[in-house]
Amino acid sequence: MKKYKCPICGYIYDEEKEGIKFEDLPDDWKCPLCGAPKNIFKAEAIEIEINEENDKNLREMNLGEISALCSSLARGCEKQYLDEEAKLFMTLANYYNNKAQEQGDFSTIIEKINKDLNSNYKKASEIASEKKDRGALRVIGWGEKVTMILKSLIDNGIPTDKKVYVCDVCGFVYVGDEKPEICPVCKVPNFKLLEVKRGA
Amino acid sequence: MSKERAIRNLRLCSKDCLCLFVCPTGATDTETGQIDFDKCIGCGACSKACPAGAISMVPYEYPKEQPKDDEVIEKLKFIIESKVDQEQLANYIIKNSNNEGEKFLAKIISKANRLILEDLYRESGYMLPQSKKTKEFLNQLLEKDTTNNEVINKLLNLLNFND
Incomplete structure (x- = not known):
């Protein structure tokens, strides 16, 4: 299916909507808006493909996504010292997090991690470079590194006699008893590397 | 209403307490260690005087x-x-x-x-929590399910949307 554009007024004849191919219209057919003749219409260069990727992009956010966005906004409020707003966003984040459900095991997680490392981060990085979006390049760089750490933790396990810290800024995981001075990924001072306790 | 308010970073605060001397409204002197935002007039005197650089001036209204x-x-x-x-x-x-x-x-x-x-x-x-996109997102959530309407409406009222 193609679209044809009137070069005079910009009217677009959409074959899909109209149900009749443009070339099947009578020769004396005229632009319904400005009356321009059929033979000066031009086919639109780009056919709109509805591929899986586009479709996915347009669909609604799922419950897990809503939860993550709410907790992100909660942090934004926290940074501005808007305590009440932060709490309200967290209420929403927790509500949607409890409703979200997905079933699987570590091998399913590894599959997704591999896809992130082999494809998702690379594609995002290319576009972010092209658009000169340095903020996006930052989040991509940090996230990719943390993802690699998570993969190695799943592959190798966490030694039971070591402490574990998670960077509260970027998600970097440090396994060991003495925290590094700064987070090796985002460089924040180590008071933001928070210990995660076993059990409970 | 003032355009800014003073915020104290408690981790940086060295308890030199110059802010208490310079504050014209007593907003810096509280039991929690944080500034009393209701009393703060946003003059910035405490922020300038603080030897530890622990007080920053934060706006009420943010750019887009x-x-x-x-x-x-x-x-x-x-x-x-x-x-x-x-x-x-x-x-x-x-x-x-x-x-x-x-x-x-x-x-x-x-x-x-x-x-x-x-x-x-x-x-x-x-x-930014005050952005147009956040506002639209919250409005969409209102339509999604009614369980949290009270929370969402509070947020819509509290946040100073800028766009």
Whole structure:
């Protein structure tokens, strides 16, 4: 299916909507808006493909996504010292997090991690470079590194006699008893590397 | 109303207390250590006087969110979807596994993914809680289910939207 554009007024004849191919219209057919003749219409260069990727992009956010966005906004409020707003966003984040459900095991997680490392981060990085979006390049760089750490933790396990810290800024995981001075990924001072306790 | 308010970073505060001497309204002198925002007139005197650089002036009204390219947002969205799945899978393991080691590993993965996700959203056009996009998002949530309408309406009233 193609679209044809009137070069005079910009009217677009959409074959899909109209149900009749443009070339099947009578020769004396005229632009319904400005009356321009059929033979000066031009086919639109780009056919709109509805591929899986586009479709996915347009669909609604799922419950897990809503939860993550709410907790992100909660942090934004926290940074501005808007305590009440932060709490309200967290209420929403927790509500949607409890409703979200997905079933699987570590091998399913590894599959997704591999896809992130082999494809998702690379594609995002290319576009972010092209658009000169340095903020996006930052989040991509940090996230990719943390993802690699998570993969190695799943592959190798966490030694039971070591402490574990998670960077509260970027998600970097440090396994060991003495925290590094700064987070090796985002460089924040180590008071933001928070210990995660076993059990409970 | 003043345009800014003073905020004290308690981790940096060296308790030299010059802010108490210079504050014209007594807003800096409180039992919690934080400034009394109701009393603060936003003059900035405490921030200038503080030898530790522990007091910053924060605006009530923020500039508009920086625009983001649609293609960048789209590519970040693929990562977001994958990370949400990973977080939710880890949550499932935490709930259903009987192995303490596995549960702990899953807990770490869930936490790290949530932090990655929050950061991804910040770079996907949701940096600022006061933005137009946040407002639209909250309005969409109102339509989604009514359980949290009270919470959402409070947020819509409290946040000083700028766009």
